Amino acid sequence: MLADNVFLKILDGTIPARIAFQDDLCLAFHDIHPQAPVHILIIPRKVIRTHAELRQEDTSLIGHMNLVAGQLARDLGLDQGYRIVINCDTDGGQTVPHLHMHLLGGRALGWPPG
Ligand code: 5GP
Numbered sequence: 001m002l003a004d005n006v007f008l009k010i011l012d013g014t015i016p017a018r019i020a021f022q023d024d025l026c027l028a029f030h031d032i033h034p035q036a037p038v039h040i041l042i043i044p045r046k047v048i049r050t051h052a053e054l055r056q057e058d059t060s061l062i063g064h065m066n067l068v069a070g071q072l073a074r075d076l077g078l079d080q081g082y083r084i085v086i087n088c089d090t091d092g093g094q095t096v097p098h099l100h101m102h103l104l105g106g107r108a109l110g111w112p113p114g
Helices: 006-011 054-077
Strands: 019-022 026-031 038-044 082-085 101-105
Touching: 006 026, 006 038, 019 054, 019 082, 026 054, 038 054, 054 101
Parallel strands: none
Antiparallel strands: 019 026, 026 038, 038 101, 082 101
């Protein structure tokens, strides 16, 4: 696997991260620039560059990532709610070209996004 972006480097251990959860399908770690008291990124081990690249065969993977987010939210006490965000490509504001789900919580979050 060519680790050509920061999240692939976190996956292969080249770059350290504060890991919150990991299993054979995904890795969850704390965002380096948190936008809320809880800001965790959940990424697949499979190389998928954007949400738009998801295919039928990824159904259980993306479902699993959602369940991991929900479990982390429970574990971290986000009992007032939380937000899941996936930024896709240029207009979506995606800056790292490896699919990632943001789990944000611990404060009331504004809406709509800018
Ligand atoms: P995006 O804008 O692509 O949806 O989100 C990328 C996220 O990755 C940003 O919130 C950014 O702070 C985070 N990030 C970028 N580089 C690193 C890093 O090296 N380590 C960690 N933990 N987070 C990073």
